[in-house]
Amino acid sequence: MGPGPRRGAMLLQRNGIPPRAGLWPGFCLTPRKAVSPRLRSCGGGMAFRQGIEPMVPVTPRARAATAPYSDDPIDFVVTRPMMSHAAGAAVALLSDAERQRASRFLFDRDRDRFIVARACLRQLLAARLGTPPDSVELVYGAHGKPALAPCYADTDLRFNVSHCDDLTLYAFSCGREIGIDVEAVRPIRDADDIAARFFSQREHGAYRALEPSDRPLGFFQCWTRKEAFIKALGDGLSYPLNRFDVSLAPREPAQILRVEDTPGDRCGWRLESWSPAPGFVAAVVIGDRE
Known part of the structure; x- marks a missing residue:
């Protein structure tokens, strides 16, 4: 806010x-x-x-x-x-x-x-x-x-x-820089179109591969993870969403997969995702010590 x-x-x-x-x-x-x-x-x-x-x-x-x-x-x-x-x-x-x-x-x-x-x-x-x-x-x-x-x-x-x-x-x-985001998991209008427009190419492919029943959770897992990363960076509107990839599949570990040309395991950031309350999903991104 x-x-x-x-x-x-x-x-x-x-x-x-x-x-x-x-x-x-x-x-x-x-x-x-x-x-x-x-x-x-x-x-x-x-x-x-x-x-x-x-x-x-x-x-x-x-x-x-x-x-x-x-x-x-x-x-x-x-x-x-x-x-x-x-x-x-x-x-x-x-x-x-x-x-x-x-x-x-x-x-x-x-x-x-x-x-x-x-x-x-x-x-x-x-x-x-x-x-x-x-x-x-x-x-x-x-x-x-x-x-x-x-x-x-x-x-x-x-x-x-x-x-x-x-x-x-x-x-x-x-x-350590830190960013956190939480969303209620819910069906949304035009989710597939939003994913195509704002997810990275890799994320969109992973989203499309999900079963329809898994897509609401997959969508918001991706969204909260990307939002938490942007908030940890502190760059607001200036950082393009397609410059990094996160995992999103419901039964796979939460990971930053890529930041620009750097693999996620060497990018200097750690991602965790969990449900803080029934019906909600949250993500936190923590940077390496400065």
């Missing part, structure tokens, strides 16, 4: 698919921890420790997860707040600019989702910064991605956010 348009939201909206808003990578601070860890495996082999991360009542139903990547954990928080109860309390955490932006939404549902998602982001950043949520200062880059203000320039954590319907995913990483 940044001030600038997301590539994914724009392309989906142009082709009759309701836009699903998200944020872009930026910077945040401090150590990560999982509470009451419970290990499970997910997607392409990344292990998640799930537990509850303390949240104020804005997010009455929240799950936190930490995924180890090399020697650094990756934090994930998944929230499904009860919007009607959360928005009133959440608005107090927003900046004046965020409140003004919230007031421009035409529908209460969209406004409440923005308010709660941004308040949750502030809570999560504040917990890592050791500062009150309403004092967290955010700035925006050329492509609309939020980052912490220059006063936090010595930090090395990155964050990314995506949400779809009432589900919001937050990802935090220390020293």
Whole structure:
């Protein structure tokens, strides 16, 4: 939901698919921890420790997860707040600019989702910064991605956010660029035409090879994986979708297969995909340490 348009939201909206808003990578601070860890495996082999991360009542139903990547954990928080109860309390955490932006939404549902998602982001950043949520200062880059203000320039954590319907995913990483995306798996109008237009040649061939019953999941696995990669890059609209390939078949590992002329296993990025809730698919892309 940044001030600038997301590539994914724009392309989906142009082709009759309701836009699903998200944020872009930026910077945040401090150590990560999982509470009451419970290990499970997910997607392409990344292990998640799930537990509850303390949240104020804005997010009455929240799950936190930490995924180890090399020697650094990756934090994930998944929230499904009860919007009607959360928005009133959440608005107090927003900046004046965020409140003004919230007031421009035409529908209460969209406004409440923005308010709660941004308040949750502030809570999560504040917990890592050791500062009150309403004092967290955010700035925006050329492509609309939020980052912490220059006063936090010595930090090395990155964050990314995506949400779809009432589900919001937050990802935090220390020293690695990160991108995350989530979508509801659903039949969509003209999916085959959209795939032909926006998937790479290799991806389109893999999509066409799927059984019709597998195509909705294959479509959104491809879409979220590509979107997560673009968000990790932080290049917004400037990076062509056909310059990289991702896997998409439902029963195959999540992989970046190619980035320009570099094979995926040497491209410096790692991709994982999983279902954060029934009926949803998500992807996260993590870069090598800088």
